[in-house]
Amino acid sequence: MHSHDPAPLYAAHLDELRRRADAALGRAGLDHLVVPSGTAHFHVFDDRDYPYAVNPQFKAWVPLTRTPGSWIVYTPGRRPRLLYLQPRDYWHVVPRAPEGWWVEHFDIEIIRTPEQALPHLPPAGRSAILGEPQSALGDYAPNNPPAVIAYLEYHRAFKTPYEIAMMRRASAIGARAHRAAEAAFRAGASEFDIHLAYCAAARQDACELPYGNIVALNEHGAVLHYTELDRDPPADARSFLIDAGAGYGGYACDITRTYARARGEFQDMVDAVDAAQQAMCAQVRAGVDYREIHLDAHLALARVLRDFGVLKLSPEAAVETRVSSVFFPHGIGHGIGLQVHDVAGFAESDRGGTIAKPEGHPYLRLTRTLAPGMVVTIEPGIYFIDMLLEELRGGPHAHSVDWARVDAFRPFGGIRIEDDVVCTGDAPLNLTREAFATA
Template identity: 75%
Template sequence: MTTAAALYPQHLAELQRRTELALARGGFDHLVVPSGTSHYQVFDDRDYPYAVNPQFKAWLPLTRAPGSWLVFTPGNKPTLLFLQPFDYWHVVPSAPSGHWVEHFDIVVIRKPEEALQHLPDAARSAILGEPQSAIGDYAPNNPAPVVNYLEYHRAFKTPYEIEMMREATRRGVRAHRAAERAFRAGASEFGIHLVYCQAAGQDANDLPYNNIIALNEHSAVLHYTDRDLVAPQPARSFLIDAGAAHHGYACDITRTYAHNLGSEFQAMIDAVDAAQLKMCDQVRAGIDYKQIHLDAHLSLAGILKDFGVINVSPEAAVATGVSSAFFPHGIGHGIGLQVHDVAGFAASDEGGTIAKPDGHPYLRLTRVLEPGMVVTIEPGLYFIDMLLDEVKRNGHGDSVDWARVEAFKPFGGIRIEDDVACTDGAPANLTREGFAEA
C-alpha cells in the first residue's frame, strides 16, 4: 500500500468530522461542492485556464474534472458526481481510479444538467463555489458559518496533506536544481523557465503559481514574470521563486544564486540563508507568526549593517522604517491547497480578524502557530529605487551608505524561501528535507 493510500482514510474522516460541525454551525443538512467550470474571455471563444475549486480538491485528488460535484451528508458515504461528457473536441477526463475511489459513491454524468437529479435539496445545502458553477437551483451560497469553520481548520494539515506537500516539494526541488544548472550554463530567463517546467513535468496551467525567473536587476521586482528571451551580459545573479503541485497541493520555494561564488553578493546570500534557517526554527507551537516577521526585520537589518549598507543600528533601522525599504514584504504565509492559503488572519473558526502589525501591511498570516500548520519563511533583501527614494524623502537618507547600495543594485535582490511544518516539537522543514534527499 502506498503512503497516500494508507493516510487518505484518516484524512477523509477528518474532513467529514469538520464538515459535520460546520454544517451544524450553519443549520444545513448537506455539503455540496462544485469542482468549477471553464470561463471564457470576454468577446472571445477562448477560455481561461481552468482552476479547480479548492473546497473540492480538499476531498479528493481530482484537479481536472470541471463540471463535477462533491456531495456529503453526515452519516452517508460521500458522493462524487463525475462529469465525463461526450466530446470529440477535447480530451475527456478518464474514469476515476486510484486508492481513493472506494471511499466514494461515484455517479458518472454525461451532461452538466444531469447532476440536478442527484443533488440534495438546495434549500438545505451549503453550496461552496463560484457563481459560474450555478446549475438550476444550485447557486453557490457560501454561507459564512460553514466557510469560516472549514477554512480556519484547513490550516491544520492532516498527515496525508503533509505527504502530498512533500511529493510536491520533491518535484519542485528537482526543477530548481535544473534551473540553477541552466543559469550557470548561460540560459535566458525564458530558457530557464522552460527547463524548470520540463524538469517539474508541469506547465503554466499545472504549476501552483507563475514562475518568477529573474536575472540581475530583475530580482528587485518582487513578482517579476516577464522572462527576457536573451540572457544579459554579464549574468551576475539569479533569483527563482517557483513551485510545483501534487494532487492539488503546492510547494513554494525560492533560491538566489550569484554567478561568482566568491563574490561579496554570494556572501550576502549566505548571510541571508543562515538567518533564514534560524527563522525557520522559530516555527513552533505557541509562537505568534507576527513575531517571526518582526524578528526578521531586526535580523535582516543586522545583515545590512554587517555589509555596510546601513550605518545605523538594526534597532534604529527598524524603528525608522529603513529596514522596510530593503525588506518590503511579509515573512511568509500559510500554504497547502492554495499557495497563499486561506484564513491567515482568522481570529477563530467563527470569523474575525487578527490585525497586521502597524507599518507592516503585506504580512499574509497573523495567527499563533499550532501543530499541523505549514507556513513559508521567506526573508529577502532588495535594492529597489522607488523604496530607497522614499528613505531619502522621509529624512533618513543619512542612515544609508549610498555607495554600497550602488554596488549591490546590479544584483537586484535576495530571497530564500522554505515551506516549514509546525509540529509538537522541532519544525519539519519540507524544503530543506527535499534538497537533502535530492
C-alpha cells in the first residue's frame, strides 16, 4: 500500500540519500558532498534573467525549488546542513524562512549574501561539488566527480516511497489541469487559451511547469513537440493533443491525452491506441527489459494501423521494414522523477557503461531492465507527419500503405497517450490513471 502523504516518509527517504552519498563518496575517495541549489542566469546583452531552475541534485534532499544561492552540505556520520540564502532585498520577494515537516532533519544556517556560505563549506579538494559551473563561489566551484555522479544518478532511478508520494501529488495536479484543458477545447478555445486554462487549473505559471506545454489542434498534433500556441482558434477544431505536466515539491508528472471533437473514425483510433497503451502499462514489471516494451509497442500500433486500413502489410512486416517507425517515430517513454526525462536511462551499472538502444530505434530514452521503484512513462503514438510520409511514399515500401486512408486521417494530426507508471514487486501502479479517476 502506497501512502499519499509524503511527510511521514521523508525521514526514511533522507536515510536512503545519506546511504547513497556515503557509497558514492567512498567510490571517489572524498569526504563531503556539497550541492548548490543553482543561481540565476542572465541574458548576455541584457539585465534580464532566464527562469530559474533548481539543481535536481539539490531538490532530491529538500522540497525547495525557488531558493537560488543555497547549499546542501553532507558529511558521512553527521546531520546534513542547509545553507539557506535569505538576502536583504527590496527589489524582489525574499524567500521565507525554511518551514515544514522536513526542517527538523537539517542543521540550517541562514545566510544574507552568497559569499557568507564560504566559511560553512568544507575543503573543496575533499568534496564532491555537484552543480553547474555558474554555481561557483569564488574559487569554490562544482567538480562533478564522475564516480559520484554515476552512482547517484544510477540509483536515482529507484524511487523511495516519499518520492512516489510526491509524484502522486504532482499527478493529481496534472490530471486536474488536463480536465480543464479538455473543457476549454470542447468550448472552442484557441491553443493559447487552452494553455492558459491549464496553467490556471494547475495553479502554476508556464515557467514553473516541468516542461513547456504541447497544446496542438488538428494537424499540429503531427508535430511531436508543438509549442507555437496559435492565439486564434481554427475554424474547425477537429482534434486536440495535449502533452503537459505539473510539479510538486520538485517532482514532475508527464501526461498526454488526445481527443476528437466528434465521434468518428479518429476517436475510434484514439480508443484503440488507448487500449493498446493500457496493455503496455501492464508490462511495467520487475525483470522486464524496457526495450522489449518499446518493440512490442511497434507491433501493437502497427496492428491498430492495419485494423484501420492504413497499412496493407502485417504488423510483423511493418516493424521489420521499419514502416511502423514512419507512424511511431519516437521512443515508448523514459524515466521520470526529479526531472521529466530522468537521468541514467542507459546506465549499465552504478559504475557507468551504456546499454545500447535497439538497432533502428535512435530516439528511445531508456534501455534498462525494470526493477521495483522505477517510474517510467508509457507514451505510444500514431502520427501522420508529412515529411516522413513523403519519404515513405517515395521509397520501396510505398505499396504497403493505403494512401487514401492516410489522407483521411492526416487532418487530425496524430494521437499520443501517456501515463506515468511505477514498477513494483507486483502489479504496476499507474499514477496517471489513478489521478484521473479522482480528479
